[in-house]
Ligand SMILES: Cc1cc2nc3c(=O)[nH]c(=O)nc-3n(C[C@H](O)[C@H](O)[C@H](O)COP(=O)(O)OP(=O)(O)OC[C@H]3O[C@@H](n4cnc5c(N)ncnc54)[C@H](O)[C@@H]3O)c2cc1C
């Protein structure tokens with residue numbers, strides 16, 4: 001049914017028609033008509049953040065934890081530029097977002113009008129697609145198309161820049177039958193010939209490994225279920241990237257832990273020595289491959305990815321399958337079940353024996369301490385005390401993020417929200433706000449560093465306003481620990497500007513915001529303090545004072561291969577590990 | 587009585603006559619220079635009808651960009667000022683206000699057909715002074731050079747006799763007379 005309405009009303013109507021329940025935003029002159037339209041309805045709930053970067057990260061957390069498209073509304077100029085970091089973050093981590101920005105009236109575009117900036121120009125490279133809406137006639141189509149583009153194919157952020165005169169203009173709106181784009185049609189089904197070839201190669205493997213990533217989470221929970229099925233059918237070992245954690249249960253015996261720069265010894269050596277690598281929805285990032293010429297030199301590689309440009313981008317593969325991994329996994333499982341191929345049991349037995357040897361190295365072991373809380377211990381206790389609950393974890397960026405990835409065990413997808421590709425400090429708290437909005441009854445924890453948390457601390461106010469009982473668990477080492485670690489390894493221990501001086505009193509800060517503050521520095525009191533945090537029905541800042549100069553190991557130093565990892569029991573001078581060439585790589 | 591104020595921004599100005607201008611822009615041929623110029627036009631909402639680029643002085647790495655745009659007098663002045671403001675831009679010359687400039691465009695035109703239409707295509711191409719670059723029993727590729735209007739006319743007649751594909755260079759332009767840019 002076609003109805004006459006203003007552009008601003010169309011924005012809100014299209015959101016309703018798309019089933020949007022929450023939109024994260026911040027008002028300003030160039031979006032006032034849209035705020036007015038929001039005011040006059042109650043289907044789409046607006047969440048007022050305290051900084052536009054927070055709005056985008058909140059929408060990312062919301063999207064990643066729920067599988068829906070995250071929505072953002074910001075004003076022109078500074079509103080739009082503040083959103084840029086969040087948009088770039090969503091771009092690199094393939095998070096589906098629709099971000100509406102206000103713009104000065106059409107006739108003033110290009111005149112350096114008040115709060116004008118070239119939003120589509122600025123965001124061209126950090127969005128999957130963007131639009132400047134020049135006429136009311138185009139608006140309904142663009143609004144719906146944006147949701148299609150954001151969520152189909154490789155997901156990503158889409159910006160719709162709407163000049164104020166278009167928001168006021170009247171036009172006819174009809175809910176389109178489909179929101180497809182006229183030409184953009186990502187390939188969903190994989191090529192059956194290649195899938196069969198992949199199944200044959202998988203069946204013939206003697207030293208196989210599954211290497212999976214964020215694409216499995218992007219594809220939805222069915223993809224994770226199919227992945228589990230295929231991995232169990234084959235009996236092969238599996239590892240995952242930071243972005244893929246949870247799509248395979250960490251408690252399973254075939255799970256090797258995360259791979260990559262801070263991945264486990266067994267995962268990285270299995271990748272290095274395998275003869276068949278089955279990459280599903282991961283993108284051969286440099287944190288994974290290390291030195292490209294030494295990356296898994298003896299293997300045949302299969303790569304399933306929905307983005308054709310991901311295939312053969314960094315690493316040449318033998319079988320590249322373009323398609324949605326859920327669909328491809330379904331075909332693989334079906335073929336495997338129908339053909340019931342004979343795997344080389346003897347060779348696989350040998351392979352598992354070698355893997356068990358690597359596992360016995362206990363690469364995540366660390367020296368605990370009875371006086372000081374070790375950060376690894378803090379995460380282990382946090383995991384043990386929350387694992388039976390409905391828990392979602394977000395993180396900031398740094399050592400604490402890696403320790404969380406290593407020591408917190410995820411059993412389900414969509415439970416782990418972290419900034420992987422861009423590595424944005426300040427992501428975790430707003431992402432927790434968005435996650436809690438999507439899962440009101442759940443326990444949502446932001447595992448934070450004392451430096452990162454200050455980057456979007458203001459979102460505590462948002463948490464309070466909407467009664468979102470998020471828990472901020474700060475591993476406070478008084479350092480930008482990840483930076484300090486690199487300075488120790490690469491720059492002679494000259495800790496240039498990496499000490500977190502003049503920190504606020506986090507307990508008082510929590511109270512100032514109206515939340516609850518807890519400080520703990522004694523390992524003996526840690527469990528008790530964590531339980532207090534869990535039982536507090538409002539936002540909590542937990543200031544966990546940990547060992548200051550702990551390094552995050554295992555680590556593949558830059559410029560080294562997978563089989564040249566530094567392990568936690570490394571005894572020697574850390575400053576000597578990386579040579580000049582490695583220093584340049586970083 | 588006044589309408590309640592809906593916006594702090596000024597109203598749209600009354601429509602003004604628009605004119606077509608051809609600009610020659612000399613730029614350093616450095617990476618990203620074309621993106622800067624294209625971004626300037628899209629970001630500020632200016633039109634580009636035609637844009638042609640090629641390095642013209644290899645030793646100095648200077649490229650000449652010919653842009654055909656339309657806008658009101660005020661907008662055209664802004665475009666020139668905005669272009670001139672870009673760091674890698676050496677000079678901006680408005681060939682249209684310097685007097686009637688020479689403008690030429692080249693088009694490659696593929697025509698498919700047999701029998702009478704094929705003969706007709708050949709005859710018309712001759713009349714327009716087009717060169718035949720490729721011929722098979724069922725097709726021709728013609729090259730035609732001229733002003734935009736001439737090319738448009740050629741394409742119109744060719745569409746009647748089997749035009750299937752066109753590739754155009756965009757405009758190259760130069761002022762008349764002894765003076766150089
Ligand atoms: C301090 C720090 C340290 C880090 N250390 C590590 C580390 O040790 N180990 C590690 O793994 N990462 C690490 N990272 C993260 C790293 O930078 C990358 O973000 C991450 O490795 C990329 O994960 P991914 O390959 O799963 O790709 P993603 O970025 O999740 O991309 C997903 C891929 O799947 C594809 N895809 C999307 N949807 C689908 C679909 N439906 N079907 C099929 N394919 C799809 C996409 O096209 C893309 O190629 C670190 C980050 C930081 C900030």
Ligand SMILES: Cc1ncc(C[n+]2csc(CCOP(=O)(O)OP(=O)(O)O)c2C)c(N)n1
Nearest residue numbers: 398399400425449450451452479480481482
């Ligand atoms: C916005 C931003 N600026 C700078 C960096 C570089 N950086 C990466 S980790 C890090 C230190 C983080 O310190 P903290 O939050 O205390 O975490 P820790 O490593 O100590 O656990 C910095 C500065 C970044 N990732 N993001």
Ligand SMILES: [Mg+2]
Nearest residue numbers: 449450479481
């Ligand atoms: Mg720190």
